[in-house]
Amino acid sequence: MSQASRGSGPSIVIRGGRVVDASGERRADVAVVEGRVAAVEADLDVPSGARVLDAGGCVVAPGFVDLHAHLRQPGREEAETVESGSRCAALGGFTAVVAMPNTTPAIDSASVVREVIELGRTALCEVHPSGAITVDRAGERLAPMGEMADLGVRIFTDDGTGVQDDGLMRRAMEYAVGLPYDVVLAQHCENDRLCAGGHMHEGEWSSRLGIAGQPAEAEEAMVARDIALARLTGARIHMQHMSTAGSVALIAAARAEGLAISAEATPHHLLLTHAECASFDPTFKVNPPLRTDADVEAVRRGVLDGTLDVIATDHAPHPPEAKDEPFDLAPPGMLGLEFALGVALSVLDLPLPELVRRLSTRPAEIAGLTDSQGGPVEPGRPANLCVFDPTATWTVEPGMTASRSRNIPYVGRTLSGRVRHTLRAGEPVVLDGTPQR
Amino acid sequence: MRHLLSSADLDRDDVEALLDLTDSFVEVSNRAIPKVPALRGRTVATMFFEDSTRTRLSFETAAKRLSADTMSFSASSSSVNKGESLRDTALTLEAMGVDAVVVRHRSSGAPHRVASWVDVRVVNGGDGWHDHPTQGLLDAYTLRGRLGPLDGRRVAIVGDVKHSRVARADVAILTTLGAEVTLVAPPTLLPPSIEGWPATAVHDLDAVLPEVDAVVLLRMQRERMTEALVPSLREYTARWGLTVDRARRLRDDVVFMHPGPMNRGVEIAPEVADDPRAVIVDQVRNGVAVRMAVLFRLLAGEGPEPVADVVSDGADDRSVAADLSEQPVGAGDGGAT
Known part of the structure; x- marks a missing residue:
């Protein structure tokens, strides 16, 4: 037995759980003092005045890191704010999110980067802005990546759209390699010409429903192009929301070749197929679109074997009035932060340390956040932690979200695995599934 | 209902x-x-x-x-x-x-x-x-009026199936009544997949026509040209239009249908639209x-x-x-x- 509290100030003991990080798992209590992990040992004493968080039956893991969240601020506050989005994140066990740049204005300059960083200071999780690759995400001129990187931006993407111009993408990669930071170019892989006018996966269901389609090849063509350009330039690239069997195969081959490539899968592409669109409910409209059973199976296998080394949410809030439209007139996107863990545990038979690697350790490495995020859970590390019950089952109901939006694609589904507590730098921002602010 | x-x-x-x-x-x-x-x-x-x-x-x-x-x-x-x-x-x-x-x-x-x-x-x-369910129903009604029960009757739906609600309605309703439907169009005007459709698809109209009891002609929209789906209306008409020549080779009891509005001279020749076999007004x-x-x-x-x-x-x-x-x-x- 040892003392939980080595410093002064209030302390927390997370008691009775299994500590899981990328290195493995062990039964241990975790003491937190002054925002940092103070001890990780079995049967810790609880010092007087310390707060005890019950972790019975639970996993105590490094907080999750989402490489892909749309927080909508500035400019679309009716859909989400940094604060409301960070509350969703905390409820989902995330202690850091990378905010996508398709805001209004776009995060394409130092001033907007500063604004988002400032908004994130009071959020329920760390908020790290990504920066646009091109000015206003218009795909025409390079955005000032250097000045954004000076402020800490490490992921650049035009997410919402891919950089269509091959030559411009090559220049972006070349320029990024020369920056004095380890930055990553993340791509929303969709060839706009091949997707022209499409609103769902091109195939059996789009044909039947009479909705213009986005072929799988539109994604794969850009994945293949970016792999070739990474080979040419030596840039680090990250493939966002991979949704097709062909994309997974391309990434596996690029990885085998030794290229610095990472890739993410979303919860919805791990669970849902284009058949969901049969109701014409635009809740199921998303880019890239929900695809076939075979694609879902390939994405699952990709996560299991590590080809897809990250699970990221693509949390994309849209207010009800935007989704209360015919399918083709509604914007693409669905909520994800609060459901990612439940979906992942429900559909993936993955050892818990591997799950933590996909949701926390690996994304923290890619985003350059290893000082504070991603584990390991050991003394001295910042106490960014989540505590979840991997077997708790729950049924998703309409409106079951802290988002300002309601576009949940999992309503009516029963998920297993639910977050109990989340600590951001030692502060319990979620306790017993309830946000504390 | x-x-x-x-x-x-x-x-x-x-x-x-x-x-x-x-x-x-x-x-x-x-x-x-x-x-x-x-x-x-x-x-x-x-x-x-x-x-x-x-x-x-x-x-x-x-x-x-x-x-x-x-x-x-x-x-x-x-x-x-x-x-x-x-x-x-x-x-x-x-x-x-x-x-x-x-x-x-x-x-x-x-x-x-x-x-x-x-x-x-x-x-x-x-x-x-x-x-367009009521179009499918009225097509079925019109066809039944000419041909009697539709079981085993062969219907060709010709033209821009991909962008056609009429084609989808006709496929569903005519096949529900037992008709055999063949879709006829260039690949660019067919749906990307007809998996699960109770119909087959071919590209050659002349190969199909000798077999049919009815031909449904779909409206060919001019904007399909700008989308590079067919090279020109002239080429479309030559290959997929119901021309006078093609109509002449068909039996007297074959039925010609069109949901309207027609492009006379494109998907259907003007004379054919007024042929007694055409039931467009019906x-x-x-x-x-x-x-x-x-x-x-x-x-x-x-x-x-x-x-x-x-x-x-x-x-x-x-x-x-x-x-x-x-x-x-x-x-x-x-x-x-």
Whole structure:
């Protein structure tokens, strides 16, 4: 037995759980003092005045890191704010999110980067802005990546759209390699010409429903192009929301070749197929679109074997009035932060340390956040932690979200695995599934 | 039947019941005063977000011949131009006490969305590329009138299947009645997949024509040229048009159909459109009776008994219509035609 509290100030003991990080798992209590992990040992004493968080039956893991969240601020506050989005994140066990740049204005300059960083200071999780690759995400001129990187931006993407111009993408990669930071170019892989006018996966269901389609090849063509350009330039690239069997195969081959490539899968592409669109409910409209059973199976296998080394949410809030439209007139996107863990545990038979690697350790490495995020859970590390019950089952109901939006694609589904507590730098921002602010 | 949203929702019994009912309403339409009081006091609104004079007039005529009151909402002259959403428009009509809305919209699935928002009967009057159930029904009715039962009959649907709600409706309804449907088009005008469709697809019209009992020609839209789907109208007509030469090689009892509006000289030669084998005018005429059957089925109950009564001529007959009102036929607001 040892003392939980080595410093002064209030302390927390997370008691009775299994500590899981990328290195493995062990039964241990975790003491937190002054925002940092103070001890990780079995049967810790609880010092007087310390707060005890019950972790019975639970996993105590490094907080999750989402490489892909749309927080909508500035400019679309009716859909989400940094604060409301960070509350969703905390409820989902995330202690850091990378905010996508398709805001209004776009995060394409130092001033907007500063604004988002400032908004994130009071959020329920760390908020790290990504920066646009091109000015206003218009795909025409390079955005000032250097000045954004000076402020800490490490992921650049035009997410919402891919950089269509091959030559411009090559220049972006070349320029990024020369920056004095380890930055990553993340791509929303969709060839706009091949997707022209499409609103769902091109195939059996789009044909039947009479909705213009986005072929799988539109994604794969850009994945293949970016792999070739990474080979040419030596840039680090990250493939966002991979949704097709062909994309997974391309990434596996690029990885085998030794290229610095990472890739993410979303919860919805791990669970849902284009058949969901049969109701014409635009809740199921998303880019890239929900695809076939075979694609879902390939994405699952990709996560299991590590080809897809990250699970990221693509949390994309849209207010009800935007989704209360015919399918083709509604914007693409669905909520994800609060459901990612439940979906992942429900559909993936993955050892818990591997799950933590996909949701926390690996994304923290890619985003350059290893000082504070991603584990390991050991003394001295910042106490960014989540505590979840991997077997708790729950049924998703309409409106079951802290988002300002309601576009949940999992309503009516029963998920297993639910977050109990989340600590951001030692502060319990979620306790017993309830946000504390 | 609560709504008529998708052709595939109708099973064979549903389709046959509607076509049999249509027979009765054809008879009504042929009377000196083509009107029955079946839907007196009910209100049918047409909600058209896309220009379609013929379909809107057909539905309104159908409603009026059933003595329903009608309201016409069209996007070009409405609050849609002021930014009102489809949902708010539908809620507005519901609040006015409408019993049924006929929705025509350029978005596939728009009628399904409307049905999810309001407690009103919804008829799909044509949605995007998806479906046009009353067109499928009137095509089936017209074809049955010429050919008799459709079991084993071979129908070619020729042209821009990919962008055609008529093709999807016809495939569903004609095959439900036992017809064998072949889609004929260049690959660029076929849907990306016909997996699960009860139809086959080929590219060569001349290979198919000797086998067919009926040809449905689809409207070829000029904008398909700019999308590089076919090189030119001239090439389209040469390969997929029902030309005089092709028509000459077909039997006398083969039926030519077109949902209109036609591009004479493109998908169908002018002379062929006026050929006795063409039933294009019959399609329009039957459209009114089919839509009467659909509105009647949705708004006046489902049993066969009131159907026989309601369309009967005798003013003394004990009928559902008589139950609804003691007023003479044509006295309702919808009576002014």
